[in-house]
Amino acid sequence: MKVAVVGTGYVGLVAGACLAETGNDVICADVDAAKIDSLRQNRLPIHEPGLEPLVVRNQRDGRLQFTTDVGAAVERSDVIFIAVGTPPHEDGSADLQHVLDVARTVGRHMNRSKLVVTKSTVPVGTAQRVRAEIAKLTTTPFHVCANPEFLKEGAAVEDFMKPDRVVVGVDAPEAAETIGQLYAPFVRTGNPIIFMDLASAEMTKYAANAMLATRISFMNQVARLCDAVGADVTLVRKGIGSDRRIGPAFLFPGPGYGGSCFPKDVKALMRTGQDKGVPLDILTAVEVANERQKRVLFEKLEQRLGKALAGATVAVWGLAFKAETDDVRESPALVLVEQLLAAGARVRVHDPAAIASARRHLGERVTYATNAYDAVEGAAALAIVTEWLEYRNPDFERIKQALSRRLIVDGRNLYDPQRMARLGFTYESIGRPAACASS
Numbered sequence: 001m002k003v004a005v006v007g008t009g010y011v012g013l014v015a016g017a018c019l020a021e022t023g024n025d026v027i028c029a030d031v032d033a034a035k036i037d038s039l040r041q042n043r044l045p046i047h048e049p050g051l052e053p054l055v056v057r058n059q060r061d062g063r064l065q066f067t068t069d070v071g072a073a074v075e076r077s078d079v080i081f082i083a084v085g086t087p088p089h090e091d092g093s094a095d096l097q098h099v100l101d102v103a104r105t106v107g108r109h110m111n112r113s114k115l116v117v118t119k120s121t122v123p124v125g126t127a128q129r130v131r132a133e134i135a136k137l138t139t140t141p142f143h144v145c146a147n148p149e150f151l152k153e154g155a156a157v158e159d160f161m162k163p164d165r166v167v168v169g170v171d172a173p174e175a176a177e178t179i180g181q182l183y184a185p186f187v188r189t190g191n192p193i194i195f196m197d198l199a200s201a202e203m204t205k206y207a208a209n210a211m212l213a214t215r216i217s218f219m220n221q222v223a224r225l226c227d228a229v230g231a232d233v234t235l236v237r238k239g240i241g242s243d244r245r246i247g248p249a250f251l252f253p254g255p256g257y258g259g260s261c262f263p264k265d266v267k268a269l270m271r272t273g274q275d276k277g278v279p280l281d282i283l284t285a286v287e288v289a290n291e292r293q294k295r296v297l298f299e300k301l302e303q304r305l306g307k308a309l310a311g312a313t314v315a316v317w318g319l320a321f322k323a324e325t326d327d328v329r330e331s332p333a334l335v336l337v338e339q340l341l342a343a344g345a346r347v348r349v350h351d352p353a354a355i356a357s358a359r360r361h362l363g364e365r366v367t368y369a370t371n372a373y374d375a376v377e378g379a380a381a382l383a384i385v386t387e388w389l390e391y392r393n394p395d396f397e398r399i400k401q402a403l404s405r406r407l408i409v410d411g412r413n414l415y416d417p418q419r420m421a422r423l424g425f426t427y428e429s430i431g432r433p434a435a436c437a438s439s
């Protein structure tokens with residue numbers, strides 16, 4: 001099938017590459033000329049495991065092309081995926097200007113009947129707005145489809161290739177058939193394509209992200225209470241996760257959720273609720289809890305270091321909002337760094353993939369270490385914010401020699417507190433009793 005994917009960010013590039021991998025003739029279009037130029041030379045603008053070989057192979061074999069000419073991409077294609085950004089407005093609502101811009105381009109280049117698919121996360125009613133924008137500019141018949149994306153950054157290719165489910169909102173059988181054919185190779189093991197109406201598909205995406213954000217905030221608050229009462233959240237997590245009604249996934253406490261989706265999607269859903277007179281009180285609490293959680297690591301450092309924090313060097317491991325991505329949008333690590341700088345600390349940071357994107361936010365106000373151990377050299381404390389694999393089993397002896405205060409504050413509960421105490425560290429984590437060096 002001839003497919004155009006408009007927007008080559010984390011979602012569009014992955015969708016385009018995976019659709020090409022299954023034999024479709026795909027063109028990815030973006031207004032960012034520098035991005036398209038790099039992609040043509042097989043240089044990927046994002047870090048996403050497994051993506052580069054797909055782009056290289058499919059570009060080489062002629063199934064994947066890149067262009068800045070969105071109109072031409074539309075004209076040559078039968079199916080057009082809109083995968084542009086939907087950032088939040090001041091009031092929390094999703095900014096649809098890019099989505100509607102693309103819709104107008106589609107309308108102007110509707111040279112034959114097409115299926116127009118919204119893959120961006122968009123509020124209920126957007127597919128209908130897309131239809132209305134296109135219909136103003138053409139008399140050629142076309143269909144719209146709402147097909148929200150559920151991939152996780154850091155595992156995006158895997159998620160797209162083997163989705164738990166594909167959610168498809170349609171209001172015409174022809175649209176359902178076309179999109180069903182496109183997705184058939186990805187659901188061969190029986191995971192469902194769930195067909196529904198347009199509004200329900202749009203709502204499903206927000207409901208999923210709001211539920212996941214709620215689960216995280218719930219566990220973060222349980223962890224705080226565990227801290228206060230001397231319980232261990234790891235055991236509590238296992239205890240509740242084995243209940244089949246709850247399940248074990250997504251119950252890990254941490255330094256607060258971030259990324260390009262949960263914060264903005266929670267806000268957008270709350271805004272829709274307000275507009276419709278259905279306040280989503282739970283989500284108000286989820287946001288408050290998350291903002292509070294983003295202070296946890298700083299508070300633990302402040303409590304341990306006291307006045308010595310001002311002027312001290314603190315090492316921060318991990319800047320990406322989670323492991324296996326270079327995305328620092330709304331990352332709790334950036335919040336921690338800002339808090340440390342405001343308190344007068346010097347900050348030395350390390351991240352295996354996100355230094356370039358973090359530099360755009362932090363500039364030269366911090367020192368960037370190319371090696372995790374360089375970051376800790378002479379620092380008073382080490383704060384761990386992102387759960388990168390390379391941080392999971394480090395050379396503790398080397399860290400001990402490097403740190404002046406032997407203090408580790410771990411936002412991801414990577415290590416065993418008792419072992420850390422035996423190794424001679426003061427070790428703080430999330431929702432587990434602190435460990436102090438055993439003498």
Ligand SMILES: NC(=O)c1ccc[n+]([C@@H]2O[C@H](COP(=O)([O-])OP(=O)(O)OC[C@H]3O[C@@H](n4cnc5c(N)ncnc54)[C@H](O)[C@@H]3O)[C@@H](O)[C@H]2O)c1
Binds near residue numbers: 083121150260
């Ligand atoms: N990132 C994720 O993990 C994820 C997961 C599921 C859904 N989503 C949703 O998918 C959408 C895209 O997210 P993303 O993270 O890929 O965004 P992104 O910011 O990484 O990429 C968006 C791309 O769209 C391009 N663009 C903007 N306006 C354009 C236009 N008029 N024509 C052509 N290109 C244009 C930008 O240049 C950019 O390259 C958002 O709605 C997001 O909420 C994201």
